[in-house]
Amino acid sequence: MSANSSLDRMDNDDLEAVLRADDATATSFLRLLPHPADVVESLRAVEIAQWPRLLRLVADEAERAEAVALLEEPERQALLILLDPGEIGELVKNLETDDATDVIEDLDPQEQREALQSLAPAERAQVEELLQFAPDTAGGLMQTELAGVRKAQTVQDAIARVRELVEQDIAVHFVYVVDDDERLVGAIDVAHLLVHRGDKSVTQIMEPPVAKVTPDVDQEQVAGLFKKYSIVSLPVVDREGRLLGRILHDDVIHVVSEEAEEDALKQAGTSAEELLYRDRVLPIARVRLPWLITTLLGSLISASLIAFFSGVIAQAVVLAAFVPVITAMGGNVGTQSATILTRGLATGRVSLTDLARILFREFRVGLVMGAVCGVVVGGAGTFLFGDGNPVLGLIVFLAMLAAMTAAATVGALAPAAMKRVGVDPAIASGPFVTTANDIVGIVIYMSTALAFLDLLKTP
Amino acid sequence: MSANSSLDRMDNDDLEAVLRADDATATSFLRLLPHPADVVESLRAVEIAQWPRLLRLVADEAERAEAVALLEEPERQALLILLDPGEIGELVKNLETDDATDVIEDLDPQEQREALQSLAPAERAQVEELLQFAPDTAGGLMQTELAGVRKAQTVQDAIARVRELVEQDIAVHFVYVVDDDERLVGAIDVAHLLVHRGDKSVTQIMEPPVAKVTPDVDQEQVAGLFKKYSIVSLPVVDREGRLLGRILHDDVIHVVSEEAEEDALKQAGTSAEELLYRDRVLPIARVRLPWLITTLLGSLISASLIAFFSGVIAQAVVLAAFVPVITAMGGNVGTQSATILTRGLATGRVSLTDLARILFREFRVGLVMGAVCGVVVGGAGTFLFGDGNPVLGLIVFLAMLAAMTAAATVGALAPAAMKRVGVDPAIASGPFVTTANDIVGIVIYMSTALAFLDLLKTP
Missing domain, CATH: 1.25.60.10 (MgtE N-terminal domain-like)
Incomplete structure (x- = not known):
């Protein structure tokens, strides 16, 4: 192909x-x-x-x-x-x-x-x-090679400038027009230079630049502008509007895909560094272990909670069977809410000012989904695990309802909180949300079981 | 900005x-x-x-x-x-x-x-x-608007063709050169038209196209070519090499980012459909529930296994505390291996022919990481949960070692198997890997506990 x-x-x-x-x-x-x-x-x-x-x-x-x-x-x-x-x-x-x-x-x-x-x-x-x-800023992405002309110059001058760059094998898509103070005032698509007479002033055929950035702008915002405005070249200007350089589309494509790759790996607790090691087992394990140890310590908190409630479990061992069900579903629903909020924050669809509204929505969505999953798990608790006694079913229904509602809210809150303190929500929210929801789910489940324990023990 | x-x-x-x-x-x-x-x-x-x-x-x-x-x-x-x-x-x-x-x-x-x-x-x-x-193919992305000239034509003819398109407000980055049978033979950067004399033949200044595709090529491969070769425009040809249309960079940027967005949402068990519902709770819950119910049924399998082993747990309730630790770590290490393999398959760094080598590598990486995490959890089992009695620690050490090794292997195998049967590994492997690893982890842990049960009960 x-x-x-x-x-x-x-x-x-x-x-x-x-x-x-x-x-x-x-x-x-x-x-x-x-x-x-x-x-x-x-x-x-x-x-x-x-x-x-x-x-x-x-x-x-x-x-x-x-x-x-x-x-x-x-x-x-x-x-x-x-x-x-x-x-x-x-x-x-x-x-x-x-x-x-x-x-x-x-x-x-x-x-x-x-x-x-x-x-x-x-x-x-x-x-x-x-x-x-x-x-990782516009300044870090830009190059100083570009076709620039002054306002007083003509189409013929612009063509001469393009020719210089073409002869050095440098890509040109736009000619940028600056005033006498080097401030960017317009841009001309190279194809348009072919259409106009050579003695025309560049100011007659230029258009205002669709977008421009200062060098401190983050590379993700730069990528957002390329995507939003479908541009191939983005001028970089200083605070006074003076032209400093340009960023080309291909550098941005690489940034975006390297970032997406790095994010996917970081979310799984590893990094692109391990790709360099090919089949060398120890260095690869060294890259992956810090995140695993962190999540291990988090899960030991869950273990301590269950040990704390072991008196409850000892009186009805079947309760232990539903611990992974409650924690898994809390984790899943929390991940859904966290993903929706993280993507919303990344694409600008959601801003932190919408937070109260979104938390309330996720709370209600969690309530509905918790009710549905609660009925399923309650049925399983009654008929598959409880020999028709509805008490176990009732406990897991209530615990699932409460745990999933809490998890949806926590899942939406976590990325917003990360964003507020300046941590990348995409990377940080995963293990944090899962550990928090495990703890919340186990406390809810065990407290519910404790409340109904007398009924459960009676055959 | x-x-x-x-x-x-x-x-x-x-x-x-x-x-x-x-x-x-x-x-x-x-x-x-x-x-x-x-x-x-x-x-x-x-x-x-x-x-x-x-x-x-x-x-x-x-x-x-x-x-x-x-x-x-x-x-x-x-x-x-x-x-x-x-x-x-x-x-x-x-x-x-x-x-x-x-x-x-x-x-x-x-x-x-x-x-x-x-x-x-x-x-x-x-x-x-x-x-x-x-x-979702090159044919679906391409447009028929393009600047094409024949081999016999001159630079001046190419410029006239560019002018026609510019007057219709259509972007032109390259002029494509075809032979008398409409077969694509070369491409000319528009900026290069400014550099050469008008009476030159287009064949003197054209270059072979960096890349081209047939209409049936998948859009992900198309995006890969734009990224690999840093191009702004990709010609589409039929099987005989005849020029059919072109794909522009901005359409590809949208494809890539829409796909990345949709993948992230699908991995969390939801879809872009829910974004249309803003704050309407019931339709949003309806979008998210099918995946949640599927994972719920998966986790009920884990619950049945634990219920099956409830006789073991009843004799040492503290065993229940480590169930979420073993399943969480199996899930984490499985996710790491699955992510590495999924990304490798997506970027072409890994092919299915490398599978045996990669599975062996992930097995060994899992073994090393399982040993390290096993020591941590074994220490916790002995000193925090076992009052200094090393039997619980030994059980969780061995179970963690075996479960993490198995999980790393399963995690790498799953996306490869998905790919083989034509399912998108990025989307399918998540819940599948987690459920499979939960089952494997629980069976390993409970069997190990059963083997050492007599020692554990003796104070």
């Missing part, structure tokens, strides 16, 4: 065999790859220790540098440790300013100085400025 | 008040919005019943149609039910072919015929052809 010939037809084992073969074989293979992204895909088939050797076999310097720019953050960090300073300097020289900044950021201070030395003075000044912005 | 003046400073309550006010107020507000995406954001502040009225207040027909195109699938379906056929015809007329197809797809057969009637014959034929492709 795609335009790639060689890669699509090979599985990982074949690929690994070719790349681990002698240099001549690997070089001929790498030369067949039509795009630096294919080089990256090939690298991923072998372990990182092999990457420096393979990259050296990529003949074209620009392609090699582009491949390094396309790596994901932890991959690039691991690779740079294996390269010598001369090679890093060569790489940085062949990258656009945003990618050069990303590479230099991963180096230690001594290596940073050496890499900066390898740049031409003008580019070095730009990269040094970009290094001051946090990597 | 963004270029929007009015929207950014309002909260949802203010927005709702303005939009629910008289038509004159709402119209003046809507006129201030710089982009159809802002109209969509405003619509979302009020309930869908209000949308037809507000859309009618948007004076510009193209802007109104564009706003409808930007709605998410379930929103658009709900809106179209409220519009009359004449309005739908007007909308469709103002949309590009891919968006018109999306709208018409949401209509019933009679309305579809009426909407198609409102199109000019040439456009109608194109939309009828696009309607034949499944919405």
